[in-house]
Amino acid sequence: MPDRALRLGIDIGGTFTDFSLLDDATGELVGLKSPTVPADPARGVLEGLRILLAERRVDPGDIAYLAHGSTIAINTVIQRNGARLGLLVTRGFGDVLELQRLRLPYPVTFTATRPAPLIPRHRVGEVAERILASGAVDTPLDTDGLLAEARRLVETEGAEGLVIAFLNAYRSPRHEAEAKALLAARHPAVPVTASHEVWPQIREYERTLVAILSAYVRPRVAGYLERLEAGLREVGVRAPLHITKSNGGVTTARDARRVTVETLLSGPASGVIGAAHVCRLAGYEDLLTLDMGGTSADIALVRGGQPGSSTEEVVGDFPIVMPAVGVSSIGAGGGSVAWLDAAGVLKVGPRSAGADPGPACYGRGGLEPTLSDAFLGCGFLDPDHFAGDRLPLDPEAAARAMEPLAAALGLDVGRTAEAIVEVATANMYAAVSGVLARYGVDPRDLSLVAFGGAGPIQACFLAREFHLARVIVPPSPGTLSALGALTADVRRDDVRTIHRRLGATLAADLAAAARDMAAQARRWLAEDAPPVPSSVLAFTADLRYVGQAFQIEVPLDPAWLAEPGLGRLRDAFHDRHHRLYAHADRSADVELIDLRATVIGVTPKPSLRRPGRGSGTPAPIGSRPTHYGGARHEAGVYRRRDLLAGHEVRGPALVEQDDTTTLVPAGFVANVDDWGNLVITPGVLLEPA
Structure with a gap:
């Protein structure tokens, strides 16, 4: 056992790699920013880790827990340098990647074109087979045709991996499973991914795309994790590596290798989780988070202390229907x-x-x-x-x-x-406006949480535009995403497409599906997840009125499934529909499309060290001329480590620390709360006209 209980969080950004080292016994939290090595991110992590261990005189064997947020997967998709893949689909559906969806991504742009698919048409093979939406077999799998197409893709087209996405495989995976077994036997050196194993949900384009993305990023993610784990062992870190996921949870490195698509938004999700945790301790639960680093600015909403979740995120040019923390990114960073x-x-x-x-x-x-x-x-x-x-x-x-x-x-x-x-402020204003409009949120109800290396400099300018009540800068803003990796719970999401009308005949089948999903969740916790002291299982249902094209997600109490008519589930849908759209037709038929299950393994949350208490305004260590808004200001300079709970700093001021600088403009006042957060409130500059 380690002599000390240390927990290490790591987050790779486009410019810097961030480290947060937490001593569970004392609550002491230290951070480090080290330059990222784009050509070999694992080397950048190990170089920064060696600096941290040396500066803090830490025995690597004392690190008992290690969690890591990574941008390897998302960068692979954006840069389009993933695996060379071949796709096998049902005969007649070879254009699924070309057609995508009816709506163009930019419908008001006359010259808009659909994004180029990750797999070109000549590396798509069609196979005779057909399973109906009921799950019944209409056309048996043509195994000879399957093997012939696979041989063409591998030997002629040079495919390094194969993806199988047959029609209606979400309902019955028998043909996909049979095809995968045949291909694994015939081409043992070629990885094969079946869509039903990644995300078995209705909508063939999205299901196919998720499977492709998982296979596309797997070689780079798996190779990176292998190099990193080997390097950690050389450094002397014995703690197993854990990886943050797009849904805001964390899992083992082994599980992350299996379903690599779940790590696409690993890094951005970590920052939101960290911001929610730190602000929840201080009593702030409705937040707009601004994670501004060297490459991008990531924006998200937190309501009631919980990060917003979405199944409509877009990575690069591609929609991701798997649950993810709702993060909007723009290219506005320090670099x-x-x-x-x-x-x-x-x-x-x-x-x-x-x-x-x-x-x-x-x-x-x-x-x-x-x-x-x-x-x-x-x-x-x-x-x-x-x-x-x-x-x-x-x-x-x-x-x-x-x-x-x-x-x-x-x-x-x-x-x-x-x-x-x-x-840059105007760019962020446009992005934030879109997020607020999407969720129907009044910005005056929110606190802006600024972190990342550049966020605390930019925050007050953005807050002024939205008339926000306050800006919160956590104690270690430059490395908060790394802290978020430490506070993330273990999480797994599952989906089962049902697509039936609510009624007496559905209740029993829905209850059986819920029991099966619960058993799968328990099995995952026991076999693949990091150990946790307790867990919670929650269900939701995707519902819509008959005739609608898209559905809304409604929390589902398993006790409701004992009711033959599912009346309380129906009422919950009407209520939520009314809240979202100010309309509900309680006489209309309702259908359930998907049943979702989320299991959360609750991890111990760190108790951060509180600062000592002070009062009044401390003396600055100096001053520096600044200029913004067309005027010059002599700003007092303060060291963050000198500020105690109860201290007040009036702008113009600069608060400096190792991982960032916080700008307190003229007319703003910063107060240090009991948890060491800088809470910046506006003066006359933010008063509405």
């Missing part, structure tokens, strides 16, 4: 490049300078102006104390990078830096 479009209009992002070469101010050969260069030009960053003093910044290089933009805009370099920050 986002500022540029002029053909009309001479200033833009920021989505392209990023990344970690290599990085922003011009990093002094690593970057020549293009970025948001970080603008932050430095506005005086928000201390060039001599950045990233824990590990990365000195070059103000002259930042200014040189912005000079061409300044000349083209007819501005001086200082005003150009302000303009870059303002455009």
Whole structure:
């Protein structure tokens, strides 16, 4: 057993890799930001870990728990550098990836085209077989045709993996299972993925796509995890590796290798989980989270202390119907490049300078102006104390990078830096507006939680636009996503398509399906999940009025299944439909499309150390000239570690710590709460007109 109970969270971003090390006995939390190595992220993790262990004099054997959020899967999809795959489908459905869905992704753009599929048409093979929607066999599986198509895909087209997605396999997987067994025997070196094993839900395009994505990212994710686990053993870490999932849960590395598609939104989900945990301790439960790092800004809603979940997320060009924490990402991070479009209009992002070469101010050969260069030009960053003093910044290089933009805009370099920050704020405003409209939320009911390396600098500018009541900056904002990995519960989601009208004949079958899904959940907890002291199983149902094309998810109490007519489930659907759309037809027939089960293994939540108490306003350690909004401000500079619960800091001010800097603009006031959060409230700048 380790001498100390240490828990380590790791989160890889496009620019920095973040570490959070928690001592369970004392509640002490320390963080570290280390440059990401894009060519070999595992090496970047291990290099940063060695620095953390050396600086904190930690025995790697004392790490008892290790959780990791990764962007390997999502970057593979966005960059389209995954496995070369072949697809086997039911005869007549070879164009499923080309047709996608009827609606174009950008219907108001006359020149819009459908995204190119991950598998081109010539690597799609059609096989004679047919299972009806009832599950009955209409056409037996043509095994000779199957093997012939598979041979063509592997030997002629060079497929490195095969995906099977037959029509109505969600209802009966017999043909997919038979085909997989035959292909595994004939091509043992070629991985085979069957759609019913990944996500057995109605809608053939989405089901096929989820299976393809899982196979597409598997080689890179599995290879990364293998290298990382080997490196951790060399460092001396004996704790098993756990991976965060898109749904906000965590699982073992072995389970993550099996269904790699579940890790697509691993990194963004971790940040939301961490923000919800820290703010829940302080009594804040309705949140708008802003995770702004070096590459992107991720935005999410938390209501009642629980992160919002969605089955409508999009990764790259592709819809993901599996449950995921609802995160919207835009290309607005510290490394986002500022540029002029053909009309001479200033833009920021989505392209990023990344970690290599990085922003011009990093002094690593970057020549293009970025948001970080603008932050430095506005005086928000201390060039001599950045990233824990590990990365000195070059103000002259930042200014040189912005000079061409300044000349083209007819501005001086200082005003150009302000303009870059303002455009980035406008980009985030547009993204947040879409999220709020999608869920029908009044922003004045929310607290903005700012984290990531750049979030606390940008937060008050965004809060001003929405008239938000407060901004919350957690104690370790730059590494909060890594902390989120530590606080995530073990979680598994399952779905079963039913597609029948509510009524007496459905109740017994629905109860049987629920019992079977519960048994599968218990088996997963026992065989594949990390050990947990307790677990919770919850059901929901996807319901709609007969004739509707899309359904809404309604919580389902298993006790309701004992009612022959499912009356309480029907009433719950009407009530939710009315809340969402201000309309409910209680005389109309209702049909159940999918039954969903979620099992949550509750992990022990860390008790973070509270700061000591103080009062009044502490003396700043210095001051620095800043400029924003067309005006100059002499900002007091404070060290975050010197601020105690009860302290107050009035803007203009800068609060510096190893992992980020918090900007408190003129007219804002920051108070330190009992948990060490900076709670920034507005002055006259945020009063509605």
